[in-house]
Amino acid sequence: NAGVTQTPKFQVLKTGQSMTLQCAQDMNHEYMSWYRQDPGMGLRLIHYSVGAGITDQGEVPNGYNVSRSTTEDFPLRLLSAAPSQTSVYFCASSFTVGQAAGYTFGSGTRLTVV
Amino acid sequence: KNEVEQSPQNLTAQEGEFITINCSYSVGISALHWLQQHPGGGIVSLFMLSSGKKKHGRLIATINIQEKHSSLHITASHPRDSAVYICAAPSFGNEKLTFGTGTRLTIIP
Numbered sequence: 653n654a655g656v657t658q659t660p661k662f663q664v665l666k667t668g669q670s671m672t673l674q675c676a677q678d679m680n681h682e683y684m685s686w687y688r689q690d691p692g693m694g695l696r697l698i699h700y701s702v703g704a705g706i707t708d709q710g711e712v713p714n715g716y717n718v719s720r721s722t723t724e725d726f727p728l729r730l731l732s733a734a735p736s737q738t739s740v741y742f743c744a745s746s747f748t749v750g751q752a753a754g755y756t757f758g759s760g761t762r763l764t765v766v
Numbered sequence: 767k768n769e770v771e772q773s774p775q776n777l778t779a780q781e782g783e784f785i786t787i788n789c790s791y792s793v794g795i796s797a798l799h800w801l802q803q804h805p806g807g808g809i810v811s812l813f814m815l816s817s818g819k820k821k822h823g824r825l826i827a828t829i830n831i832q833e834k835h836s837s838l839h840i841t842a843s844h845p846r847d848s849a850v851y852i853c854a855a856p857s858f859g860n861e862k863l864t865f866g867t868g869t870r871l872t873i874i875p
């Protein structure tokens with residue numbers, strides 16, 4: 653089925669470990685973004701990309717890296733996991749930004765850092 | 767940054783009731799998004815609107831650009847409507863969305 657695929661669904665990391673959250677879409681969407689969702693807070697933008705080779709920081713980028721080598725994939729890398737990065741992470745994509753763009757979200761990754 | 771506030775935070779209603787969820791934002795925008803987050807955690811985009819009203823089934827979204835206010839209405843509510851409803855508005859251009867904290871809706875049979 654077409655959509656946004658996120659892997660893994662669940663992950664437990666030890667403090668200091670690194671890992672990559674995968675996000676792939678097959679809708680030829682130009683815009684992709686990563687959010688984290690914490691209790692009592694709205695979704696917050698980590699990083700986003702408006703096309704292959706172009707990335708930019710969102711509201712909470714510290715401790716995370718991204719790259720966009722292809723239109724389809726937008727992985728999120730945790731460089732050295734910290735307990736403060738325990739959260740639910742969502743990847744989203746849209747055809748473009750602007751008035752006509754609706755978002756498609758992945759199913760989320762629940763990350764726990766111990 | 768666009769400040770986005772939703773009310774109420776929690777809403778419990780009986781099946782069949784008319785539901786209204788409100789969203790206010792601080793900075794003029796080109797379009798506002800309404801999303802639904804299922805109890806299992808998945809997020810679905812419901813509406814994106816820049817003026818007036820949009821309708822999809824029993825869901826109606828309205829926006830008043832001058833008042834910087836939007837509402838999401840659900841007619842003839844049903845237990846399957848139980849979810850968290852989230853509004854989001856662009857900040858710093860259309861590439862960045864600021865999300866409200868959501869309204870948790872519970873419909874009792």
